[in-house]
Amino acid sequence: MNEKQRLESQQINQSNNPAQKKEKDYSQYFQTVYTPPSLKDARRRGREEVKYHNDFEIDEKFQGMGIGRKFYIRTYGCQMNEHDTEVMAGIFMGLGYEPTETVEDADVILLNTCAIRENAENKVFGELGHLKSLKLEKPDLLLGVCGCMSQQESVVNRILEKHQFVDMIFGTHNIHRLPDILHEAYMSKEMVVEVWSKEGDVIENLPKVRRGNIKAWVNIMYGCDKFCTYCIVPFTRGKERSRLPEDIIQEVRQLAAHGYKEITLLGQNVNAYGKDFEDRDYRFGDLMDDLRKINIPRVRFTTSHPRDFDDHLIEVLAKKGNMVEHIHLPVQSGSSDILKIMGRKYTREQYLELVRKIKAAIPDVSLSTDIIVGFPNETDEQFEETMSLYREVGFEIAYTFIYSPREGTPAAKMKDNVSMEVKKARLQRLNDLVNELSREAMKKYEGQIVEVLVEGESKNNPEILSGYTRKSKLVNFKGPKSAIGQLVKVKINESKTWTLDGEMVEELESAEVI
Structure with missing residues (x-):
C-alpha cells in the first residue's frame, strides 16, 4: 500500500457513518501545490526585514514517512549546492529515509541543479531523459528537480511541457519545506511545483549529513545583490541575507569539537557578509577575526567579489594563524x-x-x-x-x-x-x-616541506595518499593510512602542472613548512 492509499484507508476507517464513507471529499489530498517562479518578482529587492528562525523541526505528522524507503540526490554545480544537498539529506534521514548510492535502488530521486552554465542545464535534462524509463518501471518512484534551475520560469515551463513524469519541483528558498513537498507529492495526482520567488527568512537548526569528517562547508549568507549582467544567481538565490555571527561561530566551534580540520565559509559573495545588518556594525573581517580564535587548523572562504574586499579583511587575513x-x-x-x-x-x-x-x-x-x-x-x-x-x-x-x-x-x-x-x-x-x-x-615547491591535510587514498592508486596544502595544492605521497584526517609534513620531490608528488617526513622543528 502506498502513502496515498494508506491515508485514504485511514480517513475511511475513521468514519463511523457508512453514508459518510461514500460522500467523504478526499480532494484535499489530491490538490496540486503550484507556486511557479517569477523572474519579475525575483528582481525586486525590497527592504523587508530578514527573519531568523531557530525552531526548525519535522512535524509529527510526517514522522516515519520514509521508513522502508531510500533516497538519492544527484548534485550539480557549486559548493553551495553541495551544502544544500547535505541539508536535504539530513531532512530525509530525519523522516526515516535511508541513503542509497544508485538510482535503481531509490524510492525518491532529487536532481539538485545548477543554472550558471548552459552545459549544466543540458546535463540535467539529459539525466531526466534517462530517468524516464526508470519512472515507468517504478510508478511509485518520486522524481524531483530542485536547486537553481527550478527558480527559472523557462525551466519549469519546459518540465511541465516535456517532462510531465517529474513529480515535484522546488527551489532554493524552501528547502526546509521538503517534508511538506514530499507529502504533497505522495498525495497528489499531478506535479507539485513550489518555487518561491521572494525570500527573506534565514532558517537555522536545519539537520545536515556532512560528507566526511575532515573538511566541512559552513554557509554564512545567502543570495547576491551584485546583478552582474551575465549572472542568474541574484534571481535564483535571492537577495543577500546574512546569518547571525553567533550562529556561525557556534557551528564552527561544534565542528572543531568534532575534530574537523578545515572549514570553508560559503556565500555567493562572502565579502558582502553583514551589510544587511541594520542593528550592528559587523562585517566579514570581524567574523574572520572571531574565527581566528577558534581551535580549528584551517579556514577558507569562497567566493569573493573584488568590489567588497576591504582593507580590514586584508588586515585580518594577514594575521594568518588558521587563515590560509x-x-x-x-x-x-x-x-x-x-x-x-x-x-x-x-x-x-x-x-x-x-x-x-x-x-x-x-x-x-x-x-x-x-x-x-x-x-x-x-x-x-x-x-x-x-x-x-x-x-x-x-x-x-x-x-x-x-x-x-x-x-x-x-x-x-x-x-x-x-x-x-x-x-x-x-x-x-x-x-x-x-x-x-x-x-x-x-x-617552486620542489625540495620544500609543506603541510598537507590528508583526505584519503589517491583515486588512481590506493597505495598513495593525497591531500591539500594551505594554498590548495594537491599533494600525492606514500604514507601510513593512519595519516588520513591528519595534518602531516611532506617533502616535495616532483612537481607537475596541477599536482605535487612527495614523501612524508618526520616532524622537523627546524624545517620551514609552507
Whole structure:
C-alpha cells in the first residue's frame, strides 16, 4: 500500500457513518501545490526585514514517512549546492529515509541543479531523459528537480511541457519545506511545483549529513545583490541575507569539537557578509577575526567579489594563524570596458590595486580566479588585456569559461557577436597561459616541506595518499593510512602542472613548512 492509499484507508476507517464513507471529499489530498517562479518578482529587492528562525523541526505528522524507503540526490554545480544537498539529506534521514548510492535502488530521486552554465542545464535534462524509463518501471518512484534551475520560469515551463513524469519541483528558498513537498507529492495526482520567488527568512537548526569528517562547508549568507549582467544567481538565490555571527561561530566551534580540520565559509559573495545588518556594525573581517580564535587548523572562504574586499579583511587575513594563504578572487575580464558591460562595478586598475594591497600584506599569498572569454562585444584587444592582467597578477590557477547567455539576464538580450570559433581559440590561448603559470608555481615547491591535510587514498592508486596544502595544492605521497584526517609534513620531490608528488617526513622543528 502506498502513502496515498494508506491515508485514504485511514480517513475511511475513521468514519463511523457508512453514508459518510461514500460522500467523504478526499480532494484535499489530491490538490496540486503550484507556486511557479517569477523572474519579475525575483528582481525586486525590497527592504523587508530578514527573519531568523531557530525552531526548525519535522512535524509529527510526517514522522516515519520514509521508513522502508531510500533516497538519492544527484548534485550539480557549486559548493553551495553541495551544502544544500547535505541539508536535504539530513531532512530525509530525519523522516526515516535511508541513503542509497544508485538510482535503481531509490524510492525518491532529487536532481539538485545548477543554472550558471548552459552545459549544466543540458546535463540535467539529459539525466531526466534517462530517468524516464526508470519512472515507468517504478510508478511509485518520486522524481524531483530542485536547486537553481527550478527558480527559472523557462525551466519549469519546459518540465511541465516535456517532462510531465517529474513529480515535484522546488527551489532554493524552501528547502526546509521538503517534508511538506514530499507529502504533497505522495498525495497528489499531478506535479507539485513550489518555487518561491521572494525570500527573506534565514532558517537555522536545519539537520545536515556532512560528507566526511575532515573538511566541512559552513554557509554564512545567502543570495547576491551584485546583478552582474551575465549572472542568474541574484534571481535564483535571492537577495543577500546574512546569518547571525553567533550562529556561525557556534557551528564552527561544534565542528572543531568534532575534530574537523578545515572549514570553508560559503556565500555567493562572502565579502558582502553583514551589510544587511541594520542593528550592528559587523562585517566579514570581524567574523574572520572571531574565527581566528577558534581551535580549528584551517579556514577558507569562497567566493569573493573584488568590489567588497576591504582593507580590514586584508588586515585580518594577514594575521594568518588558521587563515590560509589562498584567496579566490574572480576577475572575469582584464578589460575595464568589458567589466563595465558585465556590471562588475570595478575597473582593471582597481582590481590590480586590490591585488597590490593583498600581496603587500600577505607576500606569500596564492591567488586563483574565474575568467569568461567571448563576452558580447569583446574585441581581440580586450581579450589581450585579460591575458596581460593574468600575467601581471601571477594567478596560480583559473577556472575559465566560454560565455553562454542565461535567459532572464541583461546580457542575454545583447547580441552575441563573438563567433564560437573565436571563443574557442581565445579559451585555448588562455588555458595555455593558465597551464604555463601553474607549472611555474608548482616548480617552486620542489625540495620544500609543506603541510598537507590528508583526505584519503589517491583515486588512481590506493597505495598513495593525497591531500591539500594551505594554498590548495594537491599533494600525492606514500604514507601510513593512519595519516588520513591528519595534518602531516611532506617533502616535495616532483612537481607537475596541477599536482605535487612527495614523501612524508618526520616532524622537523627546524624545517620551514609552507
